[in-house]
Amino acid sequence: MKFPRSNRKIITEAAQSFTFTRRAMVVGGIQGGIGALLAGRMAWISIAENEKYKLLSESNRVNLTLIPPRRGWIIDRNGRPLATNRTDFRVDLIPERVKDVDATVGSLAKLLAITPDEVDRIKDELEKAPGFRPVQVAENLTYDQFAAISVRLPDLPGVAPTQGFSRYYPAGAAVGHLLGYVGAASAKEYEARKDPLLITPGFKVGKDGLERSFDLRLTGKPGAKRVEVTARGKIVRELTTRPDTPGNTIRLTIDAGLQEYAGRRLATQSGSVVVIDCHNGDVLAMASMPSFDPNSFSDGISHVEWEMLSKDDHVPLRNKVLQGLYPPGSTVKPMVALSLLEAGVSPEDTIHCAGAVRVGNTLFHCWSRRGHGAVNMHRGIAQSCDIYFYQMAQRVGMNVIADMARRVGMGQKFALPFPSQSYGTVPDPAWKMKKYGKKWEVYDTVNATIGQGYMLTNPLQMAIMASRIASGRQLEPNFVAGARRRPAPSLGASPEHLTVIRNAMSAVVNGGGTGGAARMNIPGVLMAGKTGTAQVRRITMAERAGGVRGNAGLPFKLRDHALFQGFAPFDNPRYAVACIIEHGGHINRNEDAPMIASDTLSYLFDPAKALEKLETLEKGWGGPPAERMARQMGAFRLAKAIETGEAPPDAASAAGNMASPASHNATPLHPGPENDPNEVDDVPPPPGSPAAANGATP
Numbered sequence: 001m002k003f004p005r006s007n008r009k010i011i012t013e014a015a016q017s018f019t020f021t022r023r024a025m026v027v028g029g030i031q032g033g034i035g036a037l038l039a040g041r042m043a044w045i046s047i048a049e050n051e052k053y054k055l056l057s058e059s060n061r062v063n064l065t066l067i068p069p070r071r072g073w074i075i076d077r078n079g080r081p082l083a084t085n086r087t088d089f090r091v092d093l094i095p096e097r098v099k100d101v102d103a104t105v106g107s108l109a110k111l112l113a114i115t116p117d118e119v120d121r122i123k124d125e126l127e128k129a130p131g132f133r134p135v136q137v138a139e140n141l142t143y144d145q146f147a148a149i150s151v152r153l154p155d156l157p158g159v160a161p162t163q164g165f166s167r168y169y170p171a172g173a174a175v176g177h178l179l180g181y182v183g184a185a186s187a188k189e190y191e192a193r194k195d196p197l198l199i200t201p202g203f204k205v206g207k208d209g210l211e212r213s214f215d216l217r218l219t220g221k222p223g224a225k226r227v228e229v230t231a232r233g234k235i236v237r238e239l240t241t242r243p244d245t246p247g248n249t250i251r252l253t254i255d256a257g258l259q260e261y262a263g264r265r266l267a268t269q270s271g272s273v274v275v276i277d278c279h280n281g282d283v284l285a286m287a288s289m290p291s292f293d294p295n296s297f298s299d300g301i302s303h304v305e306w307e308m309l310s311k312d313d314h315v316p317l318r319n320k321v322l323q324g325l326y327p328p329g330s331t332v333k334p335m336v337a338l339s340l341l342e343a344g345v346s347p348e349d350t351i352h353c354a355g356a357v358r359v360g361n362t363l364f365h366c367w368s369r370r371g372h373g374a375v376n377m378h379r380g381i382a383q384s385c386d387i388y389f390y391q392m393a394q395r396v397g398m399n400v401i402a403d404m405a406r407r408v409g410m411g412q413k414f415a416l417p418f419p420s421q422s423y424g425t426v427p428d429p430a431w432k433m434k435k436y437g438k439k440w441e442v443y444d445t446v447n448a449t450i451g452q453g454y455m456l457t458n459p460l461q462m463a464i465m466a467s468r469i470a471s472g473r474q475l476e477p478n479f480v481a482g483a484r485r486r487p488a489p490s491l492g493a494s495p496e497h498l499t500v501i502r503n504a505m506s507a508v509v510n511g512g513g514t515g516g517a518a519r520m521n522i523p524g525v526l527m528a529g530k531t532g533t534a535q536v537r538r539i540t541m542a543e544r545a546g547g548v549r550g551n552a553g554l555p556f557k558l559r560d561h562a563l564f565q566g567f568a569p570f571d572n573p574r575y576a577v578a579c580i581i582e583h584g585g586h587i588n589r590n591e592d593a594p595m596i597a598s599d600t601l602s603y604l605f606d607p608a609k610a611l612e613k614l615e616t617l618e619k620g621w622g623g624p625p626a627e628r629m630a631r632q633m634g635a636f637r638l639a640k641a642i643e644t645g646e647a648p649p650d651a652a653s654a655a656g657n658m659a660s661p662a663s664h665n666a667t668p669l670h671p672g673p674e675n676d677p678n679e680v681d682d683v684p685p686p687p688g689s690p691a692a693a694n695g696a697t698p
Helices: 013-048 050-061 102-111 116-128 145-149 172-179 187-193 207-213 258-264 294-299 303-311 329-342 377-382 386-396 398-406 429-436 442-451 459-471 496-509 540-543 593-605 607-621 625-644 649-658 690-694
Strands: 062-066 081-093 135-138 158-169 225-227 233-242 271-277 283-289 351-353 354-358 361-364 373-375 528-534 559-570 575-581
Touching: 013 050, 050 283, 081 145, 081 172, 081 258, 102 116, 102 145, 102 283, 102 593, 116 135, 116 303, 158 294, 172 207, 172 258, 172 283, 172 294, 172 625, 187 625, 233 540, 233 593, 258 271, 258 283, 258 607, 271 593, 303 625, 329 377, 329 386, 329 398, 329 442, 329 459, 329 496, 329 528, 329 559, 351 386, 354 386, 354 442, 361 386, 361 442, 373 528, 373 649, 377 386, 377 496, 398 442, 459 496, 459 559, 459 575, 496 528, 496 559, 528 593, 559 593, 575 593, 593 607
Parallel strands: none
Antiparallel strands: 062 225, 081 135, 081 158, 225 233, 271 283, 271 575, 351 373, 354 361, 528 559, 559 575
16 A cells, blocks of 8 residues: 655755845845945935035024115106115014914004004905015114014014115105005015015015016115024024115106196196107106105005095096096197198188087087187187187098197007006097998097097197197107107108297287186296197086086086196297196186196296295195195094094084195186186115087187
8 A cells, every 4th residue: 555745845954044044145135225225315415415405404593584675766867866765674474474463463553553554454464465475564663663573573473573775755646656656566476476585574566657667677686684593583693694786776857846846736636747858758747646645655555545545536546647538629729720731721711700600410619609700720729719620620621630630649659668558549530430330420520620529638648749849840758868769750740830830829828819827927938838628528408507607516527627738938949748637627727727837837947936936826725735635634534433433423524624725715717718617765876529519618
């Protein structure tokens, strides 16, 4: 009998020894590999990445803080500062580091005497701001306030006190719309540029106006400060500091004195003034009032002040020079007359003005219902006779007039360093067909020829029109001093024709025309110009039945716009001016467009006399703009307090008394054809309408 063979492996001592040795080698090899890997990694970290970890280590011991650069100055043509910087102690909050918003803001409010309005603003901005962007708490602190915050930093996480520079505008509201303002960078701006400087406490970028357009040139290079700190962030000592490099200086063509004068001379009106050098197109003044104080915006405007500005019916937040569009009214009549001359109409051709003329089935009136009798071109401009232009325009047609309007700058888009502009309209048959799909009619020409209907312009374009008629060249507006420009080409109009127009414009002011209020009180200097009125709407029969006979009886928003454009001296034009008073209605002579334009140009010939007159007039207006704005702000705050129950109702009368005195204190109008309301602190870096059928007042 056979037994099965066993498959059991016999393990000997030699086999066991061999197996152990092999496993030991594998394990040893793995251990050696891991060791080599660790050694290689250590070598990589200690040698190849030595600089990286050295910096990380250093950052635990040293805080590196960017120092915002001083913003470049903006100066006028004579080197006078328009925007500067001044030493500033400030406090900011870093949202992502604030642990208890209410407690921290409350503590700061007590230490810095922050008003409830400012507290609301700070909390509102903390809610909306990204964690990386600092929120301004206060600027322009005293040293004692700054020190009080600094010694309490361990108990105020997220609070960042700094010493730096803040933007300052010496002329205040007078340059608000010209220069704009600065403010902290938004999250959108940071995402676009990814520049750590944008989230540095105290650093601000241009937000509007020239501050925005020249932002990169005005921004310098930041400095840096290295400070040794403990693990808890307490400062041990300051190590090194690299100073900042200031931004470039921007020199403008603006005359600072004239700019401030123009802003003040607009008085309590809602309007604008533009002054242009007839030699080269330099803009010497561009004032839009009422305005905002750019210092308030740069410091962080309060909710109450913003609400007051937003609700003001005089629209202080709008740049009326570049964003306001108005029917030019009779100010276009010199341009229309020039187009007539170029089309072959003789200046001696005469029509009879009986006060009205029928065009189709509509009766179009002259502003003088009695009529002007026999009228040629000179008298038509001087007396602003509508009937003359109604009839003459029908001879040549709208295309001829529209071509001249564009040549003198109406509807033109100028290359200007401003982010927002409105360009107006020069209508013609092709434009109406494209815009409305309708044929151009004769009554469209009649309306356009006196600056009504579809025609729209802005104050800058109106000033350019005056400068081109005065100079005979197609001047372009310029704001940067020393900018390279090509010589302005000729307007393409005959010198003899231009002389006819200039003589007639002189008669408007100096020869018994409609603009006598613009006569200059400067020996040897005569102004030439043209008045205008742009109807907002006609007075209804119901209003007339109720006793309304002119603009004085209408609410502010329903009054006509008052306009004036001109140049001086008449016989050797040097300066051109345009002034538009929104809803002015020619109610008050001292605050009407002709006299405002005249006084503004007078400043360029005799500043002392012009200022003396202005200071006398301002006594009736409640002082210069800063004083009136302060009273307006006080009255608005009181009214809000009464509304919320924080002040007694009988304080309402006090609120009215705090407001700026109305313009009724100024000299009233004297009836006449031209104005009868029933008819018409660091060191700066080196300077580097259908209503026209009823007639429009002249």
